Amino acid sequence: MNDIVIDTHNISRIYNPYTIPVYAIKNVHLHLRRGEFAALVGPSGSGKTTLLNLIGGLDKPDEGQIMINGTDITSLSPSALINFRLNNIGFVFQSFNLIPVLTARENAEFIMLLQGRNKKEREERITQLFKQIGLADKMNRRPSELSGGEQQRVAVARALASKPQFILADEPTANLDSKSASVLLDIMYKLNKEENITFLFSTHDQRVIDRARRVITLVDGQISSDTNIIDTSLPH
């Protein structure tokens, strides 16, 4: 029980409840254990983004509860929720991930500063993370001086910098070419292994789906299938 980091209990998200109600998410039960590397798939409009926003505490369900590592985030006050996100959830968005006026390392450092981590801790963590994402030599570049793939890798490093319970990524590879997408996936997978960090990412890309060890399929806001894939070949 203790290693369940995400536990959504019968959650629903209904748009336009008074006119023509749309169930973006309908009665979803979902559990993720620590260390999982799970893909959220489904046709466009099936509710992937909505579900990730709910789990990430950016949106509130109309019904049900969301427990993150034992905390019911649906009952947190807005300011407590902000703080909870900061310390427990890592985000990688599809685009506009990085603060343009900050360098890559500052982007990662920003979140640790918000957490109030000391300088030594920040230095160590960031140096290590940038090594892991293979961008140690480009730490001091601004986002505009990095490729799209590199920016997404920095976003992953930034998400990890705060040592969250898990990382949510909504179509992190959508704007990347297949080579960059593959590199990003490799890095995510490696960090998943090395840091035992839980990843939940949505995607349309079959090659990305192929790398997941668990595939959750949403259709019309409901989970239609949830498969664990036996780990066969590790990426190099």
Next chain:
Amino acid sequence: MILSMAWRNIWRHKARSLVIMVSIALGLFAGIAVLSLYEGMMISRIRTVIDEETGHIQIHHPKFSDENESKYLIDNIENILKKISGIPEIIEINKRILANGMLSTPNGTAGVQTIGIDTNTEFSFSSLKLKIKDGNGFKPNKKYQAIIGKKLAQKMKLEIGSKFVLMFNDTSNNLVSSSYRVASIYQSTNAPLDERIIYVSNYELSDLLGLKGQVHEIGLKLRNDDDVTATTIKLKQLLPQLKIESWKEISPETEFMAKTVDTYSYIIMIIIMIALAFGILNTMHMAIMDRSREIGMIAALGTNKFKIFLLILLETIFLTMGGVPFGIILGLSTTFYFNKHGLDLSGMGEDLMSNFGFKTVIYPEFPLEKLIPLLSIVIITALLSSLLPAIKAINMKPIDALKN
């Protein structure tokens, strides 16, 4: 890091930042200009009062007032002059005989204040010599001559050589009258006074009123404006039986005008600040809307509202600090320039200015003690007007901002 983010953010959209800095600079410049102009006008007005109207200090009978009959006189002039002569600050003494009377011509009548003067002292004491536009003072060897204001001359259709009759009550309340001829016409910067005051010889007026060497008023000029208060006190001790007043007490309208001008400058300031506020509000709002995605993303990561608010506020503070020096330099140097060369306001209408007793050429002067209040007003305005955009920023929902 919020600090350096704010700093770098202002360099992102240089034109926009420039707009805000320029508005702040202009707001400050306008504030300095308005205050300097008014200060210059007031200083000039006070100079006029002292140099051309009342002098620094006046001595009267304790019951004397402008509307009074002519019976409230200063006796024992010789004795008084002897006492006064011991005060080194006093550099000019001017005696006047005053009588409210009625001027009549075939064209009509007008109430006037007649001042009996000794041209030897009056010409310099109230700069009367310089105010004479037509004629050359009193003509020698002629009697019953008058120097009248241009405004009165126009109203009563008088010109040099024209005849009119003056009528007064003498000291025993008998009606006396005499006919006069216009010897000269003067014009000061104070049009209402020009319409009311006419000058005649003190000897003749003294005779008409039945005086025996007494006068109504002794005007004093001092070496320094700053000596007024101390000298007034000294004179009060020396001449306890008489009324001693400084120009501030004699000309309360000047004091009142100073207050009115202050009020006007506040109103103009408020208008300037409202314009400034709208400029900043709009521009900052645009900046926030442009960056809504970014702000939403920062909020999603777990940045609390206070820090986002701080970010926007700091950006405004940087822009304000950028604009303020330019505003001060621009404002003070412009003021300095016109202080040297004079600012000709005759374009505003000579009549308008002189109706309020102002000269048309003003030497603006910035009241330095108002710099800090002015700065505070500008800075507070800038910060207040960034408040709304900042509130908008902290209320951005990450989920909306992040939508593709």
